[in-house]
Amino acid sequence: MYSEKVMEHFRNPRNVGEIEDPDGVGEVGNPVCGDMMTFYIKVKDGVLTDVKFKTFGCGAAIAVSSMVSEMAKGKKIEEALKITNEEVAKELGGLPPNKLHCSNLGADALHAAIADYLRKVKEKEGAKVCRCPYCNQPVSGETEFCQPCGVKIIRCPACKKPLPKGVTTCPECGEKL
Amino acid sequence: MRRVYFDHAAATPLLPEALQEMLPFLKEKFGNPQSLHHFGIIARDALERAREQVARLINAKANSIIFTASASESNNLAIKGFAGANRAKGNHIVISAIEHPSVFEPVKSLKRQGFELTVVKVDQFGRVDPKEVAQAIHSGTILVSIMHANNEIGTIQPLKEIVKVCHEQGVLVHSDGTAAVGRIAVDVSELDIDAYSFSAQSFYGPKGVGALYIKPQTRISPLIEGGFQERGRRAGTENLPAIVGMGKAAEICQRNLSTWSASMNRLAQRLRDELPQKIERILFTGHPQERIPGNVSLCIEFVEGEALLLSLDDEGIAAASGSACTARTLKASHVLLAIGLPHAIAQSSLLLTLGKDNTDEDVDYLLARLPAIVERLRNLSPLYARYLKGEDPYAVKSGQEENHKENN
Numbered sequence: 266m267y268s269e270k271v272m273e274h275f276r277n278p279r280n281v282g283e284i285e286d287p288d289g290v291g292e293v294g295n296p297v298c299g300d301m302m303t304f305y306i307k308v309k310d311g312v313l314t315d316v317k318f319k320t321f322g323c324g325a326a327i328a329v330s331s332m333v334s335e336m337a338k339g340k341k342i343e344e345a346l347k348i349t350n351e352e353v354a355k356e357l358g359g360l361p362p363n364k365l366h367c368s369n370l371g372a373d374a375l376h377a378a379i380a381d382y383l384r385k386v387k388e389k390e391g392a393k394v395c396r397c398p399y400c401n402q403p404v405s406g407e408t409e410f411c412q413p414c415g416v417k418i419i420r421c422p423a424c425k426k427p428l429p430k431g432v433t434t435c436p437e438c439g440e441k442l
Numbered sequence: 443m444r445r446v447y448f449d450h451a452a453a454t455p456l457l458p459e460a461l462q463e464m465l466p467f468l469k470e471k472f473g474n475p476q477s478l479h480h481f482g483i484i485a486r487d488a489l490e491r492a493r494e495q496v497a498r499l500i501n502a503k504a505n506s507i508i509f510t511a512s513a514s515e516s517n518n519l520a521i522k523g524f525a526g527a528n529r530a531k532g533n534h535i536v537i538s539a540i541e542h543p544s545v546f547e548p549v550k551s552l553k554r555q556g557f558e559l560t561v562v563k564v565d566q567f568g569r570v571d572p573k574e575v576a577q578a579i580h581s582g583t584i585l586v587s588i589m590h591a592n593n594e595i596g597t598i599q600p601l602k603e604i605v606k607v608c609h610e611q612g613v614l615v616h617s618d619g620t621a622a623v624g625r626i627a628v629d630v631s632e633l634d635i636d637a638y639s640f641s642a643q644s645f646y647g648p649k650g651v652g653a654l655y656i657k658p659q660t661r662i663s664p665l666i667e668g669g670f671q672e673r674g675r676r677a678g679t680e681n682l683p684a685i686v687g688m689g690k691a692a693e694i695c696q697r698n699l700s701t702w703s704a705s706m707n708r709l710a711q712r713l714r715d716e717l718p719q720k721i722e723r724i725l726f727t728g729h730p731q732e733r734i735p736g737n738v739s740l741c742i743e744f745v746e747g748e749a750l751l752l753s754l755d756d757e758g759i760a761a762a763s764g765s766a767c768t769a770r771t772l773k774a775s776h777v778l779l780a781i782g783l784p785h786a787i788a789q790s791s792l793l794l795t796l797g798k799d800n801t802d803e804d805v806d807y808l809l810a811r812l813p814a815i816v817e818r819l820r821n822l823s824p825l826y827a828r829y830l831k832g833e834d835p836y837a838v839k840s841g842q843e844e845n846h847k848e849n850n
Contacts, residue, residue: 267752272752275749275752276756278822281821281822283827292824300746300767301824301825302824303824319822319823319824319827320822320823320824321745321746321786321789321822321823321824321825321826322746322749322767323746323747323748323749323765323767323768324748324749324752325767326746326749326767327749363772366772
């Protein structure tokens with residue numbers, strides 16, 4: 266039923282496991298439907314330096330996870346995002362028609378892990394850069410006055426973000442002022 | 443490589459005696475049982491002798507046996523044939539939630555033609571409550587079809603009580619006996635049942651031949667018309683080599699059934715006792731006592747059934763599973779869902795069906811190989827990782843459901 270390549274990856278899957286302190290985690294599928302895949306990634310300078318996975322699923326699902334991890338490892342994020350289901354199936358020497366959905370799941374789990382990573386990066390950047398609500402110039406950490414325009418920075422007592430003029434609730438965290 | 447066959451629900455090896463009996467009918471005894479000449483007479487005699495052998499296996503009269511091509515055909519003939527013959531009396535049919543597709547698909551197709559259908563549920567062990575069957579019956583009910591034993595979980599139904607409550611209300615009863623015949627003693631006269639399906643490959647006969655028992659004086663409309671074979675109830679030249687093989691297999695099965703069952707029971711019990719000592723989180727399905735010999739049906743949590751089967755096959759062990767991934771339809775076994783198992787547990791189903799030729803060495807071999815297979819697959823499994831961390835392995839995280847729907 267399965268190609269030799271699929272069986273080989275099923276018998277000796279690459280990159281099985283979890284990454285401690287991963288930069289991104291993607292989980293797709295659902296035990297309710299059958300298959301479940303979790304991908305863990307480590308990113309350095311925009312490159313996937315490590316990819317690991319855990320899969321609950323059939324032979325095809327396990328082989329697909331293994332193949333996706335192998336294809337993604339060492340790739341730049343932009344390239345890894347271009348990995349398609351068709352490519353995964355092709356690399357595996359084809360999949361039976363009723364197992365093609367497993368290849369969807371593999372690429373999706375990888376892409377979900379990358380999306381998780383990108384979201385975390387954005388959050389971190391957002392946390393680092395606070396801007397003056399009046400002149401929109403970056404203001405550093407705990408400063409009381411905006412350096413470029415000299416205005417007094419009023420901060421939300423809950424989240425410590427600078428507050429715009431005249432608001433009664435913090436637009437960042439929703440704290441009542 | 444050592445080969446161990448634990449999939450007797452799918453197929454059984456042909457008895458050598460049955461093969462010997464069949465060979466002349468593939469060679470010189472090629473006559474048509476309907477012919478009047480010498481060749482025809484030899485064929486007809488063989489046909490009727492096989493009919494007697496098969497009838498004896500279930501304690502029936504020979505003329506109440508119709509030969510078919512499979513138990514699936516027998517089920518179709520019983521259901522559509524009774525529906526056709528009794529249309530004037532009513533249009534309501536009752537079946538159980540764990541019937542074989544060859545029962546529920548013909549019933550569904552009758553439903554599309556205007557028949558009414560009631561599906562009686564089963565309990566956690568897969569048993570039908572005869573009281574519920576009685577309650578499902580109304581004045582328009584023409585047929586109740588409840589399988590004798592379930593092929594997937596091995597549970598035997600209280601068939602005699604079911605027949606009794608149906609007959610009290612004048613309703614005919616058919617039973618799919620595929621999983622029962624060849625494993626337990628079946629007596630259709632004692633059951634007082636109106637129709638009973640089974641096939642030769644349940645008891646080491648050839649493939650491509652089955653039978654339907656019809657109680658004398660019961661009317662049935664044929665599915666295949668255009669010939670006088672099987673007393674007008676199934677047209678087409680008889681598959682004589684297979685029928686002769688079925689007859690011989692029935693005769694041998696009848697003689698050896700208690701020995702075979704005792705052996706299958708003992709080995710199955712070994713598996714039930716010893717597997718949980720080697721593998722944690724195993725769940726046996728089906729009724730603990732009321733079950734057919736040789737059926738060991740279980741769920742090994744956190745591993746998927748198809749992955750188990752592929753790994754077992756790599757070790758030379760043949761088994762089956764009710765997992766969605768093993769089904770062409772990608773749907774989990776309706777039987778496992780009907781007994782109340784969640785999808786993720788049904789997904790980890792493993793079905794071992796033993797036969798008369800299995801040995802203690804076969805059981806030892808499975809017990810030696812399966813734990814390592816399970817360990818390897820569990821180490822791949824995110825569900826097992828959650829379990830080890832003390833989390834709920836089957837918790838559904840938000841967003842996953844839609845994600846999967848899109849993928850399908």
